[in-house]
Amino acid sequence: MQPTPDLWVLVALVGLPFAAAAATPLVARALGNRTAYYAAAVAAVCFGLVVTLAGTHGGAAVTWVGPLSVSLGFYVDGLATLVGALASGVGVLVFWYSAGYMRGEPGQPKYYATMLAFMGSMLGVVYAGDLVVLFCFWELTSVASFLLVGHYSDRRESRYAARKAMLVTVGGGLFMLVGFVLLASAAGTYSLTAMLAHPAATRAAVEQAGVLLPVLSLVGIGAAAKSAQVPFHVWLPDAMAAPTPVSAFLHSATMVKAGVFLLGRVRPILVGEQWTEIFVALGLLTMLVAAILAVCASELKELLAYSTVSHLGLIVAGFGFTGALGSETAVFHILNHAAFKAALFLVAGIVAHEAGTRAFDDLGGLRHDLPITAAVTVVAALGMGGVPPFNGFYSKELLFEASYEFAHHAGGIAWLAPTVAVVGSVFTLAYSLRFLSIFFGERPETLGHVHRAPWPMTGPPVVLAAVAGVIGLGGITAALGAPLAPVEEFVGWVVGSTLGPEAGAHATSFHYHLPTHLSPAVVMSAIAIGGGVLCFLGWPRVRWATRGLLDTLPVLRADGWYDRLVYGANHASTRVQRALWTGHLRTYAAWTFVGAVALAGFGYIATGVAVPTAGPSLSATLTVILAVAAIAAIAAVRAPSHVAGVMALSVVGFAVTVFFVLASAPDVALTQVVVETVTFVVFLVILDKLPSYYGRIERSRAAHDAVISVLVGGLVTVTTLVATNATPDTIASYFVNNTLEQAGGHNIVNVILVDFRGLDTLGEISVVAMAAVAVLTLIVMRERGETP
Secondary structure, eight states, rough: OOOOOOOHHHHHHHHHHHHHEEEEEHHHHHGGGHHHHHHHHHHHHHHHHEEEEEEEOOOEEEEEGGGGGEEEEESHHHHHHHHHHHHHHHHHHHHHHHHHHTTTTHHHHHHHHHHHHHHHHHHHHBBBBBHHHHHEEEEEHHHHHHHHHHHSTTTTHHHHHHHHHHHHHHHHHHHHHHHHHHHHHHHHHOOOHHHEEEESHHHHEEEEEEETTHHHHHHHHHHHHHTOOOOOGGGGHHHGGGOOHHIIIIIIIIIIHHHHHHHHHHHHHHHHHHHHHHHHHHHHHHHHHHHHHHHHBBBBHHHHHHHHHHHHHHHHHHHHSSHHHHHHHHHHHHHHHHHHHHHHHHHHHHHHHHHHBBBBBGOOOTTOOOOHHHHHHHHHHHHHOOOOTTTHHHHHHHHHHHHHHHHHOGGGGGGHHHHHHHHHHHHHHHHHHHHGGGGSSOOOOTTOOOOOHHHHHHHHHHHHHHHHHHHHHHHHHHHHOOOHHHHHHHHHHHHHHOOOGGGGGOOOOOOOOOSOOOOOOHHHHHHHHHHHHHHHHHHHHHHHHHHHHHOOOOSSSSSSSHHHHHHHHHHHHHHHHHHHHSSHHHHHHHHHHHHHHHHHHHHHHTTTOOOOOOOOOHHHHHHHHHHHHHHHHHHHOSSSSSSHHHHHHHHHHHHHHHHHHHTTHHHHHHHHHHHHHHHHHHHHHHGGGGOOOOOOOHHHHHHHHHHHHHHHHHHHHHHHHHHTSOHHHHHHHHHHIIIIIOOSSOOHHHHHIITTTTHHHHHHHHHHHHHHHHHHHHHHHHTTTTOO
């Protein structure tokens, strides 16, 4: 039985980066470029807190929004520990690297403050034990990413990339929020801790409510948008406009892992046949499409961006497969990918920083100038390509095994899964070798002198490559009978947390090693490696073929649908604005009334409101008064002049006043008299400023206005019938019984206005006051206008 985590340790872990971010501007004044070490120290403390929580399991919470059963809750398990360690551990290395990369760069206080805030947001996502808390931190990661991607705000491409990342990830988050609400409504709680404690019961409740497929789809859209799955992969390549440390931190090890983390978090609750169909297809499609796009890349960070998308697809597909083998694939590749991909991003930064370019055509032979960086790249790039015995090989071998077992069991079209996995891996090795090739071959004549990178920039990728190398060597030692027990035990613990309590037996059964016998997975790996080498040897022709494929299928290109959607929306809004913003009051009034009728009508239809029937129950006197009001209203419409129209409107108003008097509502009648009198006087004052004749309108416009009038009248009638049918006796008796006791007043209307509806009345008074101030301002400034 594992101990329960301490709430205050979790609060300190999540809150420390935000507190450090708030203090960063002051620290930057004192430390200057050394602020990087301050941020690294904060990340190191967070990593230490993650380590102290590693042996615990369960939730800890305090009440936040009690009536909605929302708690400021946190949850610790193997998956949270893994991603939390990546967020803080890689953070230490990235901040250390930033000491060299960001030296002399403008905006360092903003950069470090935002990076720390992002780290806190990511830790909040990882350790969230409540759906509302998870969503809040989820959106904070998008906000921080927006600021970091757009760090170079004076560059157009940075602003474009930041805007794109924000629109896609936040838009996906809104879909996810709807999925969370549906999930919570079915489960009866927003607590993730409670759902994960009883995943089978939660799934049964979701199925019984009939919302399983909507929840899967909506949560899947949120995860796909954050983890850049097809077709939401459009934002990640452009996000490479950010500084390289940002790319290494957010877009390889942390933020893009939030989506796959979410899938791992809800997997014990939602896994099933539909889950597999959705996420296996999504993950493998993304893996293949992004690998093809990576082959077409012309510079280092672009290749790494598409490569990241492809590997995230591998992780999504792994979580999509049911059983322990699928979870092992996803969890192990989260660890492996963070190690080799963060290292490669930092390598790309070193190359760009020292060589002055990231273009493949301008690079080559860099092993002589950057020997340590070249050694790091060998370990990381071959791990990315899935070459044994490097670390990426083992998790890709697990993918082959899981996809083959899935196809063998399902048959038919399911055989596409191992086929796509192999083809995607062929391209993966090809572009990995292409990245590695910049350190070998001939040195281009256009490449100038390349300096050795400073130690703050060289050290972090060395550490990451060492981690990747140790994991890779563990497979060799395991084949020799000496497995790397800490890694296997840790990964096994994480895998157990993605399977749920009922499958906890798998928590200690994870093993990885070099293959010792022939199997379908080994054959698939051999095909992938052989095909990847052949593609690299024929690189010009392969690149020409893939670019031809993209020309044939432009839908695969990154920016097609996004640009058409966003700029199309801009053009559409411009056309709508021209249609609505005519400068005529009748246009504004017409669209306002139409919008109100449409929204209210949709609400009535969506909620299935039954409209009660009502027969006439008025006395003869009231009937006559209302008939007079109706005749006067028609006369106001048909009036040939302003004076006649105003007189007819006044008849309507005073007829309503008499109606209130006869209906025993003298207070309301008195208010109506005041309003009608003031309105009548105001109209008389301004009549001489208006044309003396209304003019004629077209029959089509008159018909249009008549239709709108009928719709508005119908809505008011329906609303009145529904409102008066809503237990009026209960409402009336409540006010009668509580007016004197709770408010100490005998005038029920006054008590309702001042006490029961006090805030509403205050708002109405504020509106009147603001209108009065506006009128007074216009009067005072009427002589200050510009002279024509």
